[in-house]
Amino acid sequence: xxxxxxxxxxxxxxxxxxxxxxxxxxxxxxxxxxxxxxxxxxxxxxxxxxxxxxxxxxxxxxxxxxxxxxxxxxxxxxxxxxxxxxxxxxxxxxxxxxxxxxxxxxxxxxxxxxxxxxxxxxxxxxxxxxxxxxxxxxxxxxxxxxxxxxxxxxxxxxxxxxxxxxxxxxxxxxxxxxxxxxxxxxxxxxxxxxxxxxxxxxxxxxxxxxxxxxxxxxxxxxxxxxxxxxxxxxxxxxxxxxxxxxxxxxxxxxxxxxxxxx
Ligand SMILES: NC(=O)c1ccc[n+]([C@@H]2O[C@H](COP(=O)([O-])OP(=O)(O)OC[C@H]3O[C@@H](n4cnc5c(N)ncnc54)[C@H](O)[C@@H]3O)[C@@H](O)[C@H]2O)c1
Numbered sequence: 001x002x003x004x005x006x007x008x009x010x011x012x013x014x015x016x017x018x019x020x021x022x023x024x025x026x027x028x029x030x031x032x033x034x035x036x037x038x039x040x041x042x043x044x045x046x047x048x049x050x051x052x053x054x055x056x057x058x059x060x061x062x063x064x065x066x067x068x069x070x071x072x073x074x075x076x077x078x079x080x081x082x083x084x085x086x087x088x089x090x091x092x093x094x095x096x097x098x099x100x101x102x103x104x105x106x107x108x109x110x111x112x113x114x115x116x117x118x119x120x121x122x123x124x125x126x127x128x129x130x131x132x133x134x135x136x137x138x139x140x141x142x143x144x145x146x147x148x149x150x151x152x153x154x155x156x157x158x159x160x161x162x163x164x165x166x167x168x169x170x171x172x173x174x175x176x177x178x179x180x181x182x183x184x185x186x187x188x189x190x191x192x193x194x195x196x197x198x199x200x201x202x203x204x205x206x207x208x209x210x211x212x213x214x215x216x217x218x219x220x221x222x223x224x225x226x227x228x229x230x231x232x233x234x235x236x237x238x239x240x241x242x243x244x245x246x247x248x249x250x251x252x253x254x255x256x257x258x259x260x261x262x
Contacts, residue, residue: 185241
């Protein structure tokens with residue numbers, strides 16, 4: 001019970017990685033504020049948190065909307081009494097070749113990932129600062145560390161999240177708050193299953209650990225960073241990717257094939 005008596009707010013916790021983090025934190029004794037654009041999914045996760053014996057608060061929120069985020073954090077604290085942990089996990093991913101990127105796709109990625117992470121981090125930190133304790137965990141991506149193909153808005157937003165992590169870590173240290181990022185490699189979720197099956201198989205084969213990651217493996221990393229014992233870890237990026245960054249193996253085959261075809 002590493003998080004006994006604590007309260008965590010997790011964005012995008014209606015499904016996928018965020019849901020796995022919510023349930024893992026609940027098993028470790030945390031009450032959980034489940035925030036998602038999809039209210040039904042948020043409710044379902046909240047019911048599962050409650051079934052684990054913890055308190056839950058569910059809220060439909062678009063993290064890219066500043067006012068909604070302020071209200072959600074305020075209401076979550078009113079409902080659960082405090083806020084110890086924030087996981088900025090909500091995200092989208094829509095591939096577009098560079099010359100075809102639309103203004104809407106570019107702006108939506110930056111608004112949801114980067115602006116949303118800032119809005120949530122600032123609102124949460126204002127609560128955490130009052131008790132001089134907090135853990136903020138931003139879900140970045142290996143796409144923020146290596147140039148992704150046909151995913152420029154996504155990669156740029158994730159690189160921005162890594163910059164936000166470092167800046168906030170410095171600015172919030174005086175308030176007892178640590179800020180770290182996790183950079184997952186490909187994780188088997190609905191988001192990734194929008195890829196063609198062959199592309200997914202190929203992506204998995206590029207990893208030294210030749211398989212996709214599991215949501216529970218990101219939840220495990222989030223728990224590590226969220227635990228009270230991790231107080232000296234600050235402003236860092238924990239890469240959880242089966243070794244793909246170490247191998248420099250991000251989409252190399254796809255790149256070669258595109259070159260060959262041109
Ligand atoms: N799956 C992967 O391979 C992978 C790899 C690296 C990073 N990530 C990141 O992990 C996070 C979770 O991804 P996932 O694979 O679980 O995706 P997912 O699509 O399964 O889940 C994302 C959740 O975020 C919610 N969401 C989307 N936009 C939102 C918004 N504006 N406000 C509130 N909630 C919103 C969705 O409703 C959904 O429940 C994302 O930030 C993603 O970029 C995923």
